[in-house]
Amino acid sequence: MSLSKDQVQHIAMLARLRIGDDETADVVDKLSRIVEFVDQLQAAPTEGVLPMAHPLNQVQRLRADGVSERVERDLYQQNASAVEDGYYLVPKVIE
Amino acid sequence: MSMAAGELHALTLAELARGLEAGDYTSRELTEALLERVSAVGERLNAFITLTADEALAAADRADRHRAEGKSGPLTGLPIVHKDIFCTRGVRTTCGSRMLDNFVPPYDATVVERLAGAGAVSLGKTNMDEFAMGSSNETSYYGPVRNPWDLARSPGGSSGGSAAAVAARLVPAATGTDTGGSIRQPAALTGTVGLKPTYGRVSRHGMVAFASSLDQAGVITRSAEDAALLLGAMAGFDERDSTSVEEPVPDYRASLDEPLSGLRVGIVRQHFDAGLDEETGRRVREAIAVLEAQGASVREVDLPNLDLSVPTYYVVAPAECSSNMSRFDGVRFGHRAADADELLELYCNSRGEGFGAEVKRRILTGTYVLSAGYYDAYYLKAQKVRQLIADDFRKAFAEVDLIAGPTAPTPAFALGDKTDDPITMYLNDIYTIGANLAGLPGVSVPCGFADGLPVGLQLVGGHFAEETILRCAHQYQQLTDWHAECPEDFR
Numbered sequence: 001m002s003l004s005k006d007q008v009q010h011i012a013m014l015a016r017l018r019i020g021d022d023e024t025a026d027v028v029d030k031l032s033r034i035v036e037f038v039d040q041l042q043a044a045p046t047e048g049v050l051p052m053a054h055p056l057n058q059v060q061r062l063r064a065d066g067v068s069e070r071v072e073r074d075l076y077q078q079n080a081s082a083v084e085d086g087y088y089l090v091p092k093v094i095e
Numbered sequence: 096m097s098m099a100a101g102e103l104h105a106l107t108l109a110e111l112a113r114g115l116e117a118g119d120y121t122s123r124e125l126t127e128a129l130l131e132r133v134s135a136v137g138e139r140l141n142a143f144i145t146l147t148a149d150e151a152l153a154a155a156d157r158a159d160r161h162r163a164e165g166k167s168g169p170l171t172g173l174p175i176v177h178k179d180i181f182c183t184r185g186v187r188t189t190c191g192s193r194m195l196d197n198f199v200p201p202y203d204a205t206v207v208e209r210l211a212g213a214g215a216v217s218l219g220k221t222n223m224d225e226f227a228m229g230s231s232n233e234t235s236y237y238g239p240v241r242n243p244w245d246l247a248r249s250p251g252g253s254s255g256g257s258a259a260a261v262a263a264r265l266v267p268a269a270t271g272t273d274t275g276g277s278i279r280q281p282a283a284l285t286g287t288v289g290l291k292p293t294y295g296r297v298s299r300h301g302m303v304a305f306a307s308s309l310d311q312a313g314v315i316t317r318s319a320e321d322a323a324l325l326l327g328a329m330a331g332f333d334e335r336d337s338t339s340v341e342e343p344v345p346d347y348r349a350s351l352d353e354p355l356s357g358l359r360v361g362i363v364r365q366h367f368d369a370g371l372d373e374e375t376g377r378r379v380r381e382a383i384a385v386l387e388a389q390g391a392s393v394r395e396v397d398l399p400n401l402d403l404s405v406p407t408y409y410v411v412a413p414a415e416c417s418s419n420m421s422r423f424d425g426v427r428f429g430h431r432a433a434d435a436d437e438l439l440e441l442y443c444n445s446r447g448e449g450f451g452a453e454v455k456r457r458i459l460t461g462t463y464v465l466s467a468g469y470y471d472a473y474y475l476k477a478q479k480v481r482q483l484i485a486d487d488f489r490k491a492f493a494e495v496d497l498i499a500g501p502t503a504p505t506p507a508f509a510l511g512d513k514t515d516d517p518i519t520m521y522l523n524d525i526y527t528i529g530a531n532l533a534g535l536p537g538v539s540v541p542c543g544f545a546d547g548l549p550v551g552l553q554l555v556g557g558h559f560a561e562e563t564i565l566r567c568a569h570q571y572q573q574l575t576d577w578h579a580e581c582p583e584d585f586r
Contacts, residue, residue, distance in 0.1 A: 005192040018447030037518050038406040044480050051478030054308050055534025066135040075201045079428035088426050091437050
């Protein structure tokens with residue numbers, strides 16, 4: 001199945017991913033080939049088969065509801081490009 | 096030092112451990128020798144992203160001190176390197192991406208912590224496909240790694256830097272990660288041993304996530320014995336990984352010397368179909384004959400849905416990838432676009448600039464198969480086919496102890512050969528992906544050469560059958576010398 005340029009731009013917006021004009025043709029072409037390739041799954045008979053989400057069918061572990069981590073905000077924020085007074089800076093979102 | 100420093104690089108971890116224990120050389124001498132070798136001949140391979148010489152020498156001195164105080168363990172003073180996907184406190188961890196070019200983790204991955212705790216000395220961080228998404232190391236932001244057997248060829252991927260470094264005798268062992276073959280395929284293409292343990296066997300904490308139901312950490316070494324040694328130190332329950340398994344960790348070296356008589360080896364007819372390079376197929380059959388001559392019984396088993404494993408993987412893995420990659424927002428860590436007037440633009444531009452082409456393709460594929468209207472047709476369908484594939488393995492392992500076959504369909508291919516067509520690249524993992532989908536352990540062992548390039552034999556076992564596949568690999572290495580072959584320019 002071939003994807004259209006508009007479809008790819010829509011998916012890119014859902015993924016919050018800017019695709020440059022110079023990339024678009026290549027992305028549309030290769031993504032179409034990938035979708036075409038995985039389309040062969042449609043022919044597999046899977047009636048009554050349970051979907052498998054996890055290789056070991058584990059159950060989520062629970063732990064006691066206690067404090068287990070320390071706050072090391074200054075250390076963590078060293079990896080951020082823009083911080084001020086312990087806050088992360090982003091472009092203005094409220095007018 | 097009784098042994099010339101120039102020869103230490105040729106030794107395995109097990110051999111080095113004996114030399115250190117005997118006092119033939121110190122960990123500092125060993126570390127200095129290897130660091131020197133890395134800077135002398137390593138450059139050509141582009142196998143490293145970051146070298147940590149100072150930290151390594153400090154760790155080596157610590158190891159020597161511990162040994163002098165009688166506090167040494169099985170890994171004390173032994174040199175290793177980490178794939179740059181494992182977080183290292185205070186040492187930048189790029190994951191092969193522009194997105195994380197400046198990322199300095201505030202904590203160590205459990206794998207890093209455990210190996211350091213056992214006394215291993217890390218020399219640095221190895222190059223890899225961007226976010227482990229690739230089979231050739233060509234998607235790295237830091238440029239492709241070169242295969243020491245032929246510098247014009249790919250070492251495979253995504254753990255290509257780890258594999259090339261071990262193959263070229265820059266270091267005896269390296270960590271890696273395997274989501275669809277990323278340890279075993281580069282091991283096959285470089286003539287090294289690559290072990291992917293059972294899903295959940297080794298903690299994923301601090302390992303940058305790609306596809307969380309498939310990712311597993313492992314090792315690349317030159318001998319199965321060394322892989323057993325390292326796995327013993329890495330494996331085990333970790334409360335910081337919610338999918339870590341609470342199973343006791345055996346001494347993986349204890350059973351290596353048990354003979355192969357009675358071992359039931361399965362071979363899969365479809366593994367030897369048209370897609371397999373003829374010469375590669377011959378080497379693999381010869382290797383299986385060696386196992387048979389040692390008393391293993393060989394019988395055919397059927398994996399009827401093998402052909403569906405690659406398309407299944409390329410729905411499941413991108414779906415999980417698109418979810419995992421959503422953490423990169425340009426705000427808290429990672430690349431942040433300079434010119435963005437509003438928040439949405441900041442997200443889109445930071446991600447658009449920070450990710451390379453293959454990572455973008457996988458995020459988009461994953462977003463597509465999870466999007467409204469396509470979820471059932473692709474994602475749910477793939478999860479059902481995944482169940483069929485896992486069922487095939489369950490049935491096979493009722494009859495055999497392990498499955499032997501090729502690791503990769505061809506020997507190392509030329510850099511640039513497969514970059515135009517993602518599907519050709521994806522099909523490289525046809526023999527390895529099944530083990531990830533089913534969560535099984537697998538190891539690739541060098542089993543000869545095709546056109547002068549290494550070929551890998553893959554052994555896949557049932558859940559938690561690491562002892563079985565490592566024992567088989569070790570016994571095979573007692574009878575063959577393929578793992579002792581070294582690329583000419585790196586002797």
